[in-house]
Every structure is written in C-alpha cells, then in structure tokens.
Amino acid sequence: MQTTLRFETPGRSTRDITGDINRFVGESGVATGVAHIFIRHTSASLMICENADADVRADVERWMAKAVPDGDPMFVHDMEGPDDMPGHIRSILTGMDISVPITDGALNLGTWQGLYLYEHRSAAHTREVVVTLLGVCSRE
Amino acid sequence: MQTTLRFETPGRSTRDITGDINRFVGESGVATGVAHIFIRHTSASLMICENADADVRADVERWMAKAVPDGDPMFVHDMEGPDDMPGHIRSILTGMDISVPITDGALNLGTWQGLYLYEHRSAAHTREVVVTLLGVCSRE
Amino acid sequence: MQTTLRFETPGRSTRDITGDINRFVGESGVATGVAHIFIRHTSASLMICENADADVRADVERWMAKAVPDGDPMFVHDMEGPDDMPGHIRSILTGMDISVPITDGALNLGTWQGLYLYEHRSAAHTREVVVTLLGVCSRE
Numbered sequence: 001m002q003t004t005l006r007f008e009t010p011g012r013s014t015r016d017i018t019g020d021i022n023r024f025v026g027e028s029g030v031a032t033g034v035a036h037i038f039i040r041h042t043s044a045s046l047m048i049c050e051n052a053d054a055d056v057r058a059d060v061e062r063w064m065a066k067a068v069p070d071g072d073p074m075f076v077h078d079m080e081g082p083d084d085m086p087g088h089i090r091s092i093l094t095g096m097d098i099s100v101p102i103t104d105g106a107l108n109l110g111t112w113q114g115l116y117l118y119e120h121r122s123a124a125h126t127r128e129v130v131v132t133l134l135g136v137c138s139r140e
Numbered sequence: 141m142q143t144t145l146r147f148e149t150p151g152r153s154t155r156d157i158t159g160d161i162n163r164f165v166g167e168s169g170v171a172t173g174v175a176h177i178f179i180r181h182t183s184a185s186l187m188i189c190e191n192a193d194a195d196v197r198a199d200v201e202r203w204m205a206k207a208v209p210d211g212d213p214m215f216v217h218d219m220e221g222p223d224d225m226p227g228h229i230r231s232i233l234t235g236m237d238i239s240v241p242i243t244d245g246a247l248n249l250g251t252w253q254g255l256y257l258y259e260h261r262s263a264a265h266t267r268e269v270v271v272t273l274l275g276v277c278s279r280e
Numbered sequence: 281m282q283t284t285l286r287f288e289t290p291g292r293s294t295r296d297i298t299g300d301i302n303r304f305v306g307e308s309g310v311a312t313g314v315a316h317i318f319i320r321h322t323s324a325s326l327m328i329c330e331n332a333d334a335d336v337r338a339d340v341e342r343w344m345a346k347a348v349p350d351g352d353p354m355f356v357h358d359m360e361g362p363d364d365m366p367g368h369i370r371s372i373l374t375g376m377d378i379s380v381p382i383t384d385g386a387l388n389l390g391t392w393q394g395l396y397l398y399e400h401r402s403a404a405h406t407r408e409v410v411v412t413l414l415g416v417c418s419r420e
C-alpha cells in the first residue's frame with residue numbers, strides 16, 4: 001500500500017496534488033484509515049491550504065517571502081543561491097509530512113481543503129512524494 | 141476505529157481537546173498504536189502546547205498576532221474580513237494534523253503537553269475533527 | 281512495535297537521531313509502513329532538515345532566534361527565563377511529531393534529509409522520544 005509519485009515543478013509555486021493522492025487511495029481498496037504523504041526533499045514541502053481562491057496561495061507566498069527573505073545576509077549557507085536557505089526554512093515551517101484520514105474509500109478532506117506540493121526553489125525540480133496507506137480494506 | 145467530533149468555538153481562542161480524544165481511545169480498546177487527529181478546515185488548527193499555565197497560550201496568540209497581523213495590507217484575499225488570510229497562514233504554521241502515540245490504552249503525552257484546537261477566526265464556528273486510531277487492541 | 285528513546289541534550293542545539301530511529305526499524309522487522317516519532321515535551325521539537333552542511337542548521341537557528349527572540353518583553357510567561365516562551369513557540373513552529381515512510385525495512389528519507397531533535401532551552405535536558413511503527417513485516 002505504498003507508492004512513489006514524481007512531480008515536475010516549474011520553480012517556486014504551489015501545485016494541487018489532491019487528485020493524484022485520491023486516485024491511489026481509490027485503487028488501493030482502503031476504505032477506512034490514514035493516508036501518509038511524505039516529500040523526500042528539504043526545499044519543497046507539503047501543505048493543506050484553501051483550494052477555492054488562488055489569491056490565498058499567492059498571499060501565503062507573499063507572507064513567506066517577507067518572513068524568510070531570499071538573500072537575507074544573515075544566512076551563511078548560500079551555495080545554491082539566495083533561495084537556498086529560505087527553501088529549507090519554508091519547508092520546515094510548512095512541513096514535509098502530512099497525514100489525512102481515509103473515510104469511505106477517499107481522502108476525508110474538508111470542503112475547502114486542498115493538498116499542495118509547495119516548491120520553494122526558483123529553478124524547476126523533480127520532486128518525489130511517497131504515499132503510504134494504513135487501514136482496513138473492507139468497510140466495517 | 142474512526143470518529144468525527146464537533147466543537148463549537150466562540151471565535152479566536154484555544155480549547156483543550158485532550159480529554160475528548162482520550163475518551164475515544166479508551167472506548168476503542170486500542171492498547172498500542174497511534175491516534176491521528178485531523179481538522180477539516182483551513183482557518184482553525186491543531187496544536188500541542190504547554191497545559192499548565194494559560195499565559196503560555198496567550199503568549200502564543202500574541203506572537204501569532206504580531207507575526208501574521210490581521211488586516212495586513214499585503215494580503216489580497218480579504219473577502220471574509222481582516223482575519224481571513226491570517227486564519228489560513230496561522231493554520232499552516234501550526235498544522236491541521238497531529239499524531240500522538242497510544243500506550244497502555246491512552247494517549248502517551250508528556251506531563252505538560254495538551255492537545256488544543258486553535259480557532260483563528262474572530263467569529264464563532266463549528267469545527268469538525270476526525271480521529272482515526274491505528275494499532276493493536278490486545279496488549280502484547 | 282513501540283519504544284521510548286532518551287536523549288541527553290547539552291542545551292540549545294540540534295542532534296541527528298536518524299540512526300537511532302533506523303536501528304529500531306531494522307530490529308523490528310517492519311518492511312513497509314510508517315515510523316511515527318513523537319517528542320513528549322513542549323520546548324524541544326522534531327525537525328527534518330538538510331544533513332550535509334551544518335551551516336544549514338546554524339542558519340535555521342539564526343532565523344528562529346530572530347523570529348522568536350529570547351526575552352521578548354511581549355511575553356508574560358517567563359517563569360523559567362528568557363528562553364521559556366521562545367522554547368514553546370519554536371516547538372510549535374517545527375512540530376512535536378513526524379512520520380516517515382518505511383520502505384524495504386528502513387526509513388525512506390531523501391538523500392539530504394536528516395531527522396533532528398531540536399533542543400530549544402538553554403540548559404541541558406533529558407528528552408523522551410516515543411517511536412511507533414505501523415505496517416507489515418513481510419515484504420509484499
């Protein structure tokens with residue numbers, strides 16, 4: 001009940017991966033349980049966010065850009081550029097693992113919840129997400 | 141081993157839900173495992189916090205109010221008022237899912253740890269929390 | 281499939297505990313699943329961070345020290361000193377629980393991901409970490 005999904009990102013941006021995870025849950029036959037989603041990187045993260053108005057994600061990005069500024073002279077580690085350390089700190093603040101309940105064979109998200117892959121680096125990257133399902137297959 | 145709890149909040153505040161979760165764990169018969177707790181919203185969150193001195197939660201709120209100010213003119217998305225975007229960002233920073241170990245049939249929290257529902261909107265809301273228990277029922 | 285590990289910290293610092301968790305996973309025989317790691321405190325936390333350059337963790341600490349300053353006069357709760365409330369807020373921002381997939385009998389972390397115990401108090405402490413493994417023992 002485990003798979004690895006790969007996503008190409010165009011650089012700093014958010015991408016709704018709810019459908020990709022739900023497809024795997026549907027194929028698995030798990031009816032009740034938990035879907036554990038994990039990103040195998042330290043400069044891209046996972047985030048549950050409002051999914052109706054794209055301005056919400058743009059405002060999250062504005063807040064992040066101000067709270068963890070690219071090129072902050074405070075940072076020593078800048079080998080890969082001004083977005084290197086901010087990528088790590090943004091990932092820690094938003095988190096690299098998320099678990100969502102599975103109910104009646106699907107992710108039990110709220111109406112306005114979407115599951116996003118948040119790319120924090122400026123350049124395009126390939127990101128790996130490991131999904132593990134825990135639970136029971138027959139409806140009890 | 142899954143249930144949905146509903147909580148009425150009076151607007152921005154924290155509420156200790158440790159007892160509610162522990163009651164469900166006790167009734168379930170799960171002896172060893174993990175309790176997964178998930179809030180189905182994007183402007184209320186879950187938080188583990190010190191549970192002895194209410195000033196700690198008041199100070200967390202002071203920090204949040206300063207780090208993510210209500211009505212910040214930077215925010216574009218303000219359809220539901222000055223606390224709309226801050227509610228989303230505060231929820232992302234504190235998180236919408238938490239998992240706690242179950243040991244000997246109860247949540248294995250530290251002495252000073254409480255599990256809180258953190259309402260970030262100014263107005264009263266009804267919030268849904270899905271609890272899923274994973275583990276074994278007999279003590280091994 | 282649950283154990284409690286104890287770590288002595290020298291005061292504010294990060295410590296790589298990936299090997300300790302992997303040792304328990306290896307001994308357990310769990311081949312596929314999820315390792316849930318939980319710290320039973322509110323002023324020390326768990327964090328996945330870049331593991332190749334120690335400057336990254338030093339920069340995370342610099343950011344934290346600026347974002348949540350020790351001795352901030354805004355804080356009311358300072359019974360245990362200027363690092364008391366910052367310890368609680370830093371722990372909430374980084375998180376007290378992390379889950380990592382288990383694949384082929386080991387933690388399925390990315391190449392640059394390390395699992396760290398982050399001590400936020402100035403003084404030395406003993407910290408308890410509960411590890412629970414969920415999954416199947418035979419390789420499917």
